[in-house]
Amino acid sequence: MKKIIAIPLLLLFVVAASAQKANNEIIKGNEAYKKGDFKAAETAYDAALKIDSKNATAQFNKANALQKQGKLDEATKQYEAAISNTKNNNIQAQSLYNKGVTEAKQKQWQQAINSFKESLRLNPNDNESRDNLQKAMNELKQEQQKQKPKDDQKKDDKKDKEDKPKDKKQEPKMNKQQMENELNKLRNEEKRLQQDLQKQKVKQSSPEKDW
Numbered sequence: 001m002k003k004i005i006a007i008p009l010l011l012l013f014v015v016a017a018s019a020q021k022a023n024n025e026i027i028k029g030n031e032a033y034k035k036g037d038f039k040a041a042e043t044a045y046d047a048a049l050k051i052d053s054k055n056a057t058a059q060f061n062k063a064n065a066l067q068k069q070g071k072l073d074e075a076t077k078q079y080e081a082a083i084s085n086t087k088n089n090n091i092q093a094q095s096l097y098n099k100g101v102t103e104a105k106q107k108q109w110q111q112a113i114n115s116f117k118e119s120l121r122l123n124p125n126d127n128e129s130r131d132n133l134q135k136a137m138n139e140l141k142q143e144q145q146k147q148k149p150k151d152d153q154k155k156d157d158k159k160d161k162e163d164k165p166k167d168k169k170q171e172p173k174m175n176k177q178q179m180e181n182e183l184n185k186l187r188n189e190e191k192r193l194q195q196d197l198q199k200q201k202v203k204q205s206s207p208e209k210d211w
Contacts, residue, residue: 001064001098022051026058033061038068056086060095067102075102093122097129104132109140 029044045062048055063078079099083092100115116133120126 001067001101019052019055022048022055022058025051026055026061029058029061029065033065033068038065041065042069054085056082056088056091056095059085060091060098063095063098063102067098072102072106089122093119093126093129096122097126097132100129100132100136104136104139107139107143109136109143112136113140 025044025048029041029048032038032040032044042062042065045058045065048058049062052058059078059082063075063082066072066075066078076099079095079102082095083099086092096115096119100112100119103109103112103115113133113136116129116136119129120133123129
């Protein structure tokens, strides 16, 4: 991750009193951050934002503290706020870079790719953004390749379902009338056989002629 943004010292001599108080809180947050006390750092950055709600430096550093605590969704929102509230290309580029890292940790590869691309657009010489962009693109490609067999299986299942009605048409079931006709044919055939047998019996039982 990029380093947290330090307060430009020269600005402290020309800013208004309220802004100076916000910067003092950011300095406290930076000290806590360096000690690894990310919760205290977040609290200090929040104090700065209560004084100056659009302070991009406080938002950027708070996002870093949130990311360190695993609050990735909140961190993403803070990076986006920092990008919106500054025209400083350096802060925007670093915010986009860290936003991409946060998205990559959540395996949001397409979003991460977009963030790294935007960061590179602002800072074309940033090798870290370029390397992470390539990694994110590779991860997205692998994920799509894994997903492809599942999609193919879904297509096969859909095709099987579409083919089933065709099979039914090839072997239609007999309706009630057709079944009745078949039964009548069987009855008539049985009746004819009975009559033939009866005739044979009569013939066999008739007296022979005298010669």
